[in-house]
Amino acid sequence: MGNFNIQQPTNEQLKSLIKLTIALAKKYKIDPNSRVMYFEKGKEAPYIDTTENYAIA
Amino acid sequence: MDELRQSNPEKAAAKERATYESTMATNYLVSDYASEQTIDEIRYEYLGNYLRRPESVHNNKVKVIVHHTAGDYTSLLTGGTGVVKKYLQDVYKYHTVSSSSSCKNCKGWGDIGYHFLIDPFGNIYEGRAGGE
Numbered sequence: 207m208g209n210f211n212i213q214q215p216t217n218e219q220l221k222s223l224i225k226l227t228i229a230l231a232k233k234y235k236i237d238p239n240s241r242v243m244y245f246e247k248g249k250e251a252p253y254i255d256t257t258e259n260y261a262i263a
Numbered sequence: 264m265d266e267l268r269q270s271n272p273e274k275a276a277a278k279e280r281a282t283y284e285s286t287m288a289t290n291y292l293v294s295d296y297a298s299e300q301t302i303d304e305i306r307y308e309y310l311g312n313y314l315r316r317p318e319s320v321h322n323n324k325v326k327v328i329v330h331h332t333a334g335d336y337t338s339l340l341t342g343g344t345g346v347v348k349k350y351l352q353d354v355y356k357y358h359t360v361s362s363s364s365s366c367k368n369c370k371g372w373g374d375i376g377y378h379f380l381i382d383p384f385g386n387i388y389e390g391r392a393g394g395e
Contacts, residue, residue: 207331207332207334207336207339207347207350207354207380207381207382207383208331208332208334208335208336208383209331209332209333209334209335209336210331211331212335213335213336213337215331215383216336216383216384216385218383218384218385219381219382219383219384219385221385222381222385222386222387223329223381226379226381226387227327227329230327231327234324234327236324236325236326236327242326
């Protein structure tokens, strides 16, 4: 929870994220060291949109 | 279709079901999945009722996606559990309520989009169904 385009995750958040990701990777037998890259062309970053009700996603 | 329903209800039901399944498979499920993710089963009904949003079953999970929300977490650091609860409710609202004048750009999905959420204190919350 947080907009990491404008702020950094807290240490506690990162610790929990690592624990959770390791647990899920073990459960579903996914190699945690493999990587998949995703990108989309020509789309503006969503956090620039300041429309009301757009604050939390 | 009304004529068929009167003359041959079973055939009409089968036809309705086929239409429903193909619409759901195209509109809600198959078209939205990445090509590497296989779908093993699609459940269209539960306890004899058609599901508005069918459930897909993936026996082989291929990846874990780490994502962040768009909402600043600063207020959560000092706000206490009530503020965290409100944040979660706002995420739920944003993801599940259909877009309208009072909820601009809201998504109208069946549940929160995330399987899990992590607050700035490291607490992990369950998001959408199926995240166990």
